[in-house]
Amino acid sequence: MLKPVLQNPWRVLLAINAAVVAGVFIHKILLPPYVPYIHLLVDYHFGFIKRALIGAIVALFTDKVPVWLVFAISGAAWLVTLMLFLRLFQRTFGFSEKTLPLFVLIAGSPYFLKNFMHTLGHFDIYGCVFALMLLLMPASSLLFVAAAALFSIILVLIHHIHLLMYVPTIITIVVIRHYLAHGVTRTNVAFGLVALLCVSALFFAAQFLGTVPIPEADFVAYLKSRMADPSRTSLLQFSYIWYQPLSKEVSDTRAWLPHNILGLPVFALLLWLHTPLWRYFANLIAALANEMHRRLIVAALIGISLAYLIMFAMVFDYSRWMSNWAVCIFLILHAVKVLPASREVPPIPAEDKRTNIFGLVLTLIPRVGIVRPF
Template sequence: MDLRAFREHPWRLMIALNAAVALGVLLHKITLPPFVPYIHLLVDYHFGFIKRALIGATISLFAAKVPVWLVFALGGTAWLIALGLFVALFRRTFGFEDRQLPLFVFIAGSPFFFKNFMHTLGHFDIYGCALAIVLLLIPARSLLFVAAAAVASMILILIHQIHFLMYVPTIAVIVVLRHYLVHGIHRRNAIAGFAACASVGLLFLVVQFYGSMAVPEARFVDYLSGRMADPSQTRLLSFSYIWYQGLAKEIHDTWARMPSNLLGVPVYALLIWLHIPLWRYFAALIRALSDEWHRRVVIAAISAVSLGYLIMFAIVFDYSRWISNWAVCMFLILHAVKTLPGADVAPVAAEDRRNQVFGWIVTLIPRVGIVRPF
């Protein structure tokens, strides 16, 4: 397609530019030391059951030594898989006609979504997103769907217990919207849902309160050094303390940083506002639902997921990551809402100049960050 055609179809140009921006974020990311992502690949269950060890334990089944480049290889693979899954989901939910491209730009091209996942390459956030997308793609007709959601949630908690607030609530919303609202609540699936919630909740409590390392930190670090392909990179083990840090210490550190972190709130509010065409579409979609009970459940679900993130903001200080993942959860819930019975809603207007301006701004913002904005 020539340049003139791109000018006539600005939303296609935005998609192409988003791809270029994501590549630029990747080139910058690989120049940074992967402190937290790398140590997670080293930690396994050698000293018994501990938190944040599932990924490292899985890698230990195939490799005795872990090279640093594996952070980028594994993270890049997860990113590509999540992107492929999302494209398949978007195609099935909305299609890829020209009139749906603005919606794709505001979701997939959002600095909250794949561009920020590229910046946080190697972190565990994207696994929650990918598993939630899988649950949006697979059939939801039987109790196997409820069981699959429970297993996915438990896997995420074993990867990192913060998923209990970050993606598990969204997975629960997907189950409610895709299974319970469609098939109704009866004794059998009510029992299955209760058992799933109880199992996930129990695992979280075990991981959170009984998953600390039992051996001295010096011994733990020595073991991790033995798993490194390049033992000279000892600086990458500087985050070993997180396996000894309790919930009270995490809350204390978060509130100690609260004054500086709150300075970023206006920036997050502005970034959210820049997605206003998307939020208006989402609100119209909810209003168009044919069942008043469905509308109430969706609003309650969005409120519950948002409450989980507010709790997380009070516990862990990676605010830029949390606000980005909150937005991703809203994007995924939007897809689930679209499957409910309702009137057809006009897509984000492609010809609207204001929408185009918002689209260009969202496209040009490379990412949100990890702890502070940008």
């Protein structure tokens, strides 16, 4: 009985990952949801302001926001992410013994579902949800481009940093699934450019015109009036982020840089542990039948990475940015797999000892974190 497990331990690693996710969830619900909770309180009561869409939707259903709603909403978003990913993986690769290492390396990565569980209530996961939906939707008409534009607008209204976090990945998915697969015309190019212009304009409006137009004390008083338990004033300590200009965010990031940069070796180690996955992705790109497709994919990966470098310079939640960058790469991998290839790429070997060790280590890492690693 033990010999088959040692030869192909990926089923065991999958079960361990499920247990780790449960442990991360238990740990998460015991922590005060400082930033996630206040986002449920902020709405458009004072006019158009940044980071207010989710709170505005919540305000349609309740005047008083309980703390447990953070975990109910974010937990539902996590489950939707899981279901969409399972459907996408099944459609792209299928579930079998041969694809099990690839599935475990992605689904069990500390960058992905486990870190989304650790960051319950934060806005990152919504970008992943919309990208997964676009990878599953029919892409033959302009309705697909319109849906991508609508999703991007929603993401920017949730938090304008999504313009750098997930909108570049959404653009890449649209290019791969619509423009490369169904051709480029003046109509669809013009439609895409107009959509991109609208999303960009909304970003600048949120960034520079989305400040709350009243004194912070009055703003906090309004948020307190929406709390189910107004005595928990510690949950309002991050109200300043609706007043903080971009220059202050950049200066804070620079101030924390000497301390936070110490995590770079850990980030490098985590990237190295994903080597079998990166090698498989590189082989998929190399196997593409069209040279232009290969160049566009490489250019898109560089563009997505540059967007994250800009985020690194602006806001110091480095562990979150690193994790979401990896998630974007996982999503693009699925998009690339459906492009025409000149040869079949062999799956990640299930019997390779080094790959098995990498899989075990990644399985045992519960999450990456928010600011600093772990």
